Amino acid sequence: MISPGKKQHFTEQEFSQLMLAEFNRSLMLIADRELLVNNITSKIKQISPVERIVVFLLDVETEKYTRAGKRQHEDEWFRDIRFTPHDKLVNWLSVNERCFQVSRSDEVMTYLSDRERELTHAASIELIFPLKVMNRLNGFVMLGARSDEKPFSGQEIDLLSLLFDQAAFALENTTLYEEQSARIKKMYRADRLAILGQLAAGAAHEIRNPLTAIRSSMQYLAKGIHDPDKLEMISELMEEVDRINKIVQGLLSFAKPPGLEMARVDVAELLRQTLALLNNTLARGGVEASLDVRVKNTVVTADASQLKQVFLNVLLNAVEAMENSEEKRLALGIEDGRSLDYRSRYLLVIVADTGKGVEQGDLENIFNPFYTTKKDGTGLGLPISYGIVSRHGGEMEVNSASGKGATVVIKLPRTM
Ligand SMILES: Nc1ncnc2c1ncn2[C@@H]1O[C@H](COP(=O)(O)OP(=O)(O)OP(=O)(O)O)[C@@H](O)[C@H]1O
Ligand SMILES: [Mg+2]
Incomplete structure (x- = not known):
């Protein structure tokens, strides 16, 4: 395990290489998205002491970028904030495939929408990195200013960019893994429903005939009864029979759908x-x-x-x-x-x-x-x-x- 404390024993370059190699190894083992995001967050903190780390990931099904990772201190600026592929920030990152530094990129900031500009300023965001694999922007990471108020060095930004390139691949892997788990779960559910359906159809058939007989016999018997208490009982029984009938109807439409x-x-x-x-x-x-x-x-x-x-x-x-x-x-x-x-x-x-x-x-x-x-x-x-x-x-x-x-x-x- 390398840590910033040991940093002085290495040259900057050695430190970066070691850090990336270790990061890469640790990413291979993680199949869970949230864990991965937390791991990435802690690695960022090893490289730069930043005020704020906000990770947005693409939910492919809804095509929205939503926040990921642990939110110990719910960040009021980002509560309920989502981005879509039509948003200017997303568009810029997709096209340019590189990070930008808010305080040094006036032209990018002018391109962004009012909402995006206000958000970055209000939350003191300083760096925004794309998470891109092949042609897809899988997400992006926003970093706040350094807690020691020093500016980010060029080397630091390069290292972070490399880190996010690796992270993007690892995230793509978790997406594939989740996709596969969901598929297996669905197959299992479909199997279970098919078997239950066959059972249900058999049972429903067997129940329906005697039920019809019971109902018509009760109707016939009721004609000869004048005692209001007994009539009340029969009407309650009929209600129960109708209830069973409703279940059977439901079962049949489940098992033998039109x-x-x-x-x-x-x-x-x-x-x-x-x-x-x-x-x-x-x-x-x-x-x-x-x-x-x-x-x-x-x-x-x-x-x-x-x-x-x-x-x-x-x-x-x-x-x-x-x-x-x-x-x-x-x-x-x-x-x-x-x-x-x-x-x-x-x-x-x-x-x-x-x-x-x-x-x-x-x-x-x-x-x-x-x-x-x-x-x-x-x-x-x-x-x-x-x-x-x-x-x-x-x-x-x-x-x-x-x-x-x-x-x-x-x-x-x-x-x-
Ligand atoms: N929107 C919901 N919020 C909370 N629980 C729900 C919701 N929808 C379904 N459930 C749960 O799923 C169960 C199964 O729902 P389902 O519609 O299959 O049957 P049901 O509503 O209990 O009976 P029926 O549809 O015959 O009236 C419900 O009993 C309830 O516990
Ligand atoms: Mg229901």
């Missing part, structure tokens, strides 16, 4: 219709709903009525999750998204609520048939929705932190 009737569907319009259907439910629950359409073209090829069923399930789940919340906000959004390899494009439908959220350990289960935390839930809403979205060639995922609401993302493939 074919897709594809047509051009305006997703924004369909979401508005679904919201209108839920108007009363929302008003009764005191839920404030909003729809933010952030793309021009919201048309996809899909089965409108099945897609509507997905939206209904997801929106109802959100409303139900907010039953006991102080704040009841349902934020729907439509955005553009891309697959990780850039090959396909998606329309993202995002449904965020301020409900009770899902515990980390339960996130794995919520797509399992019959998994429910509700008294009257069947636990089929999400698995059925997942099936519908999958059959459209899309994907569906739920992100949540317990107590902080849940966000459902539905990705629908777009034709290029």
